[in-house]
Amino acid sequence: LSSRAANILSALDIPTAGEVHGVYDGEWKGSGDLVSSLCPTTGEVLARVKTASPEELHTALAKSREAFELFNNVPGPRRGEILRQIREALAAKRTELGALISLEMGKIRTEGTGEVQEFVDICDYAVGLSRMMNGRVVASERPGHSILEVPNPLGVVGVLSAFNFPVAVYGWNLSLSFAAGNATLWKPSPTTPLCAIAVTTIIARVLEQNDIPGAVAGLVTGGKDAGEAITESRDVDLVSFTGSEHVGRIVGRTVQSRFGKVILELGGNNAAVVMPDADLGMAIPSVFFGAIGTAGQRCTSTRRLYLHKNIAEEFLERLQKVYSALKPGDPLDEATLLGPVHSATAVDIYEKAIRYLQDTDAQILAGGARYAAADAPAGHQGNFVQPTIAIPKSVDPSDTLWQTECFAPILNCAVFDDLEEAIQWNNAVPQGLSSSLWTRDIRNVGTWIGPNGSDAGIVNVNVGTSGAEIGAAFGGNKSTGWGRESGGDAWKQYVRWSACTINFSDAAPLAQGVDFSV
Numbered sequence: 001l002s003s004r005a006a007n008i009l010s011a012l013d014i015p016t017a018g019e020v021h022g023v024y025d026g027e028w029k030g031s032g033d034l035v036s037s038l039c040p041t042t043g044e045v046l047a048r049v050k051t052a053s054p055e056e057l058h059t060a061l062a063k064s065r066e067a068f069e070l071f072n073n074v075p076g077p078r079r080g081e082i083l084r085q086i087r088e089a090l091a092a093k094r095t096e097l098g099a100l101i102s103l104e105m106g107k108i109r110t111e112g113t114g115e116v117q118e119f120v121d122i123c124d125y126a127v128g129l130s131r132m133m134n135g136r137v138v139a140s141e142r143p144g145h146s147i148l149e150v151p152n153p154l155g156v157v158g159v160l161s162a163f164n165f166p167v168a169v170y171g172w173n174l175s176l177s178f179a180a181g182n183a184t185l186w187k188p189s190p191t192t193p194l195c196a197i198a199v200t201t202i203i204a205r206v207l208e209q210n211d212i213p214g215a216v217a218g219l220v221t222g223g224k225d226a227g228e229a230i231t232e233s234r235d236v237d238l239v240s241f242t243g244s245e246h247v248g249r250i251v252g253r254t255v256q257s258r259f260g261k262v263i264l265e266l267g268g269n270n271a272a273v274v275m276p277d278a279d280l281g282m283a284i285p286s287v288f289f290g291a292i293g294t295a296g297q298r299c300t301s302t303r304r305l306y307l308h309k310n311i312a313e314e315f316l317e318r319l320q321k322v323y324s325a326l327k328p329g330d331p332l333d334e335a336t337l338l339g340p341v342h343s344a345t346a347v348d349i350y351e352k353a354i355r356y357l358q359d360t361d362a363q364i365l366a367g368g369a370r371y372a373a374a375d376a377p378a379g380h381q382g383n384f385v386q387p388t389i390a391i392p393k394s395v396d397p398s399d400t401l402w403q404t405e406c407f408a409p410i411l412n413c414a415v416f417d418d419l420e421e422a423i424q425w426n427n428a429v430p431q432g433l434s435s436s437l438w439t440r441d442i443r444n445v446g447t448w449i450g451p452n453g454s455d456a457g458i459v460n461v462n463v464g465t466s467g468a469e470i471g472a473a474f475g476g477n478k479s480t481g482w483g484r485e486s487g488g489d490a491w492k493q494y495v496r497w498s499a500c501t502i503n504f505s506d507a508a509p510l511a512q513g514v515d516f517s518v
């Protein structure tokens with residue numbers, strides 16, 4: 001193991017020799033298939049992880065259930081206090097955990113640290129919520145009656161997360177689920193097991209200090225089998241899944257067929273729309289970050305750029321300049337803005353999309369190939385691809401190129417005549433996660449956020465498509481799956497609601513004035 005990797009792993013108490021246990025249900029174990037965690041920058045094997053065997057999956061599910069039966073009786077504010085300690089423990093390892101994200105996922109330093117910060121932020125939010133998960137009292141139509149809506153703990157929450165946010169998305173789910181009194185069982189992406197092991201190690205320690213069973217925050221690494229064990233288990237009340245539309249469809253059906261609850265956070269195909277009155281000095285760097293941040297592998301990455309005809313030429317010229325100054329580098333190096341894409345699969349996705357653009361005579365304004373070995377950082381592994389700006393020949397929104405999410409740093413551009421046309425293009429795709437309008441004109445803002453505006457879950461103005469804060473509910477409409485996580489009212493999905501009509505009177509009248517007197 002390189003000393004660069006060894007230092008990061010040991011700072012987080014991950015063994016740097018031998019195999020690493022990838023299952024936690026109160027005890028660390030793992031006797032299933034061995035999975036290698038690869039560094040996307042160098043190709044180095046960071047660790048071999050022992051994933052969950054079928055029997056261990058079974059036990060982990062049973063332990064989660066057991067842990068829930070105990071945890072659901074711990075008062076909400078007490079759960080909040082433990083979550084506050086988890087928050088502190090995560091914050092204490094912010095830099096180290098951020099570095100591990102860069103090492104294993106490939107995103108740059110500031111984004112790795114930012115991801116840990118996102119977990120810390122949602123913990124703060126959920127600590128507050130732990131004293132504010134309020135139900136309500138509803139006016140009854142009957143005298144001497146009260147109606148209460150009571151939030152009770154739900155049960156076991158399964159979290160299936162993706163490689164691109166290997167820490168924060170689990171954080172959104174864990175913190176709300178924890179504050180609500182549930183046990184949470186995490187199945188991370190098979191390619192980022194170490195991030196999950198590091199986070200679980202930090203949380204497990206806090207649980208232990210508080211005499212809470214470790215299975216309140218359990219972990220099962222593995223592939224399809226582990227995912228299926230969770231989606232199919234009647235012991236899992238809610239499954240929160242982040243990933244592709246293809247897998248999301250299967251997860252949604254499986255969970256629904258047993259009448260479980262599901263939160264889906266699937267594909268994003270996000271557009272930025274630039275009006276002629278926009279402040280380009282703000283819009284250009286923001287579009288640049290939206291398209292290139294996390295090497296184009298955020299669900300919220302900007303994939304489509306719609307430019308008003310009056311500013312299109314200037315915008316593209318200036319954007320190209322910013323692109324051409326970009327150099328790829330080691331994501332662990334503070335100065336790097338562009339790291340590798342996550343895996344060989346990601347390179348394939350990129351290359352297929354580029355080929356399609358070339359075959360359909362798109363104009364390529366920047367990028368369009370992998371970096372030559374000489375341009376990539378020393379010791380690189382080949383996952384470095386050039387961020388690409390393309391003007392596809394077809395502006396027809398029904399073209400596959402506009403319709404599909406391509407998880408790579410490729411920005412497709414088109415020129416529009418008026419806002420109405422841009423909104424029509426924005427909405428003409430199956431996905432509906434994020435969208436961004438650049439304008440100074442209040443009339444455009446009103447249209448954009450109103451009934452004839454963007455149909456995405458995230459509808460920004462003078463703010464890029466990615467980098468949402470935790471305070472509002474995060475999620476998308478249409479084939480993005482309609483799920484909402486993180487802030488807003490998202491917590492209401494992690495509880496079991498009881499509608500309780502209580503009669504304090506000496507009579508038992510029926511609602512709606514129904515007369516059933518005997």
Ligand code: UN1
Pocket residue numbers: 118164165169242297298299300465466467468469
């Ligand atoms: C994701 O890509 O799955 O808004 C989540 C953002 C981040 C979360 C992205 N806060 O870009």
